[in-house]
Amino acid sequence: MTRIAMLGSGFIGRFYADSIQGYRSKDKIVSIYSRKEETAKKFAADYSVAHVTTNMEEAIAHPDVDVVCISLPNHLHEQAVLLCCQHKKAVMTTKPLGRNAAEALRMMEAVEKAGIFNGYLEDLVYTPKFIKAHESVKNGALGRILWTKSRETHPGPHSDWFWDLEQAGGGCILDLGCHCVEIGRSYIGKDIKPVEVMCWADTQVKPIEAEDHAIGLIKYETGAISQFEVSWTFRGGLDLRDEVMGTEGTIWINNFLRTGFEMFTTGKGTDYVAEKAESNTGWLFPVGDELNELGYNHMFADMFNAMESGKAPKETFYDGYVVNAILDSAYRSAKSKLWEPVQLPVWRGKEGLCKDNHLIDYDNEHYFVKEELTHYGTKKVILKHKQSGKFVEKIIQ
Numbered sequence: 001m002t003r004i005a006m007l008g009s010g011f012i013g014r015f016y017a018d019s020i021q022g023y024r025s026k027d028k029i030v031s032i033y034s035r036k037e038e039t040a041k042k043f044a045a046d047y048s049v050a051h052v053t054t055n056m057e058e059a060i061a062h063p064d065v066d067v068v069c070i071s072l073p074n075h076l077h078e079q080a081v082l083l084c085c086q087h088k089k090a091v092m093t094t095k096p097l098g099r100n101a102a103e104a105l106r107m108m109e110a111v112e113k114a115g116i117f118n119g120y121l122e123d124l125v126y127t128p129k130f131i132k133a134h135e136s137v138k139n140g141a142l143g144r145i146l147w148t149k150s151r152e153t154h155p156g157p158h159s160d161w162f163w164d165l166e167q168a169g170g171g172c173i174l175d176l177g178c179h180c181v182e183i184g185r186s187y188i189g190k191d192i193k194p195v196e197v198m199c200w201a202d203t204q205v206k207p208i209e210a211e212d213h214a215i216g217l218i219k220y221e222t223g224a225i226s227q228f229e230v231s232w233t234f235r236g237g238l239d240l241r242d243e244v245m246g247t248e249g250t251i252w253i254n255n256f257l258r259t260g261f262e263m264f265t266t267g268k269g270t271d272y273v274a275e276k277a278e279s280n281t282g283w284l285f286p287v288g289d290e291l292n293e294l295g296y297n298h299m300f301a302d303m304f305n306a307m308e309s310g311k312a313p314k315e316t317f318y319d320g321y322v323v324n325a326i327l328d329s330a331y332r333s334a335k336s337k338l339w340e341p342v343q344l345p346v347w348r349g350k351e352g353l354c355k356d357n358h359l360i361d362y363d364n365e366h367y368f369v370k371e372e373l374t375h376y377g378t379k380k381v382i383l384k385h386k387q388s389g390k391f392v393e394k395i396i397q
């Protein structure tokens with residue numbers, strides 16, 4: 001059994017608790033910290049938590065606690081992580097790791113110096129669809145990965161602090177882009193270095209200092225490109241879609257809207273439909289099992305299995321730090337309107353790769369361009385002559 005202190009009893013704290021305790025699993029939340037006593041007590045009653053406190057350090061230091069799960073607003077992540085280091089408690093932190101790369105790097109260095117288990121709770125690389133798609137990519141089903149696209153858009157977050165630039169550290173680029181970046185990075189290869197970022201961002205709708213809409217491109221050392229699309233101004237629910245394109249194939253994933261479950265109601269009932277659903281009448285796109293579809297179950301299974309076996313989980317603070325570094329470059333690019341280099345003072349992947357070779361030999365004299373079976377029954381190949389550079393067609397059937 002793993003015994004957990006949950007810091008934060010809000011939106012994500014409850015999703016995490018539902019996942020950790022919801023399926024009669026062996027793990028147990030034994031302490032809950034929340035800012036307000038009444039919400040901490042309500043959480044304790046809902047999840048049968050023995051120890052309730054409004055003092056963060058008391059929850060972390062509690063002798064029954066094996067691991068601390070940080071579900072607090074972004075500006076409190078570092079303070080909570082440093083307390084875990086001080087008390088030598090294993091720690092898992094929700095996304096984004098930091099409000100920026102400097103904060104994330106300090107957290108990573110602190111947990112590594114303290115020698116404590118550290119997990120980065122990036123649920124969207126643990127969804128059943130992602131896990132299956134990623135296996136196919138790793139097995140080569142898509143060939144060489146050229147481009148990925150991840151989109152997360154919704155009508156805006158659910159708590160006041162998200163909208164305050166100081167507490168949140170950014171707008172939708174940081175809040176949603178962190179998911180998209182890690183999805184793309186995982187498909188391209190987490191050991192492949194991200195080199196530069198181009199990003200457009202604007203505040204189109206909300207009365208805030210931060211951006212509420214952005215699109216970015218991350219270039220990797222192999223030449224692969226990863227695109228993110230994020231918005232706090234999208235109407236119609238939570239749009240979570242991913243695409244991967246390789247030399248041998250393509251994957252399209254729709255995670256939340258239009259997943260094959262569509263329902264119409266005149267509005268007689270008042271059911272909860274799904275996260276950020278804007279309506280519960282008319283045609284709806286309910287989600288069968290959000291905890292599973294959003295990856296929480298597989299994520300905590302990986303975290304606790306890794307802890308038990310003394311290994312690192314799939315996502316660590318190092319990953320959170322790389323994501324923050326990429327997003328910092330996106331913010332710089334949105335201002336400068338230029339490609340901005342990704343600054344990674346610590347990098348543990350491959351170094352000095354060149355852009356992947358795109359020339360495929362057909363025979364000694366030609367490069368292969370394309371093969372096609374036409375509607376009139378002819379099969380042909382298009383080739384490029386290596387010496388002259390001329391393109392030629394050859395009928396092969």
Ligand SMILES: NC(=O)c1ccc[n+]([C@@H]2O[C@H](COP(=O)([O-])OP(=O)(O)OC[C@H]3O[C@@H](n4cnc5c(N)ncnc54)[C@H](O)[C@@H]3O)[C@@H](O)[C@H]2O)c1
Pocket residue numbers: 007008009010011012013034035036039071072073074076094095096121122123159160161175
């Ligand atoms: N899919 C995901 O992984 C996901 C989804 C939503 C939120 N998050 C992350 O989880 C963290 C918490 O977000 P949330 O949506 O649960 O927020 P929330 O506002 O719903 O809950 C925040 C919790 O922190 C506590 N808290 C302590 N000090 C606080 C302070 N000074 N100001 C505000 N709250 C304080 C509150 O009592 C509350 O229990 C954020 O880092 C957010 O980015 C992750």
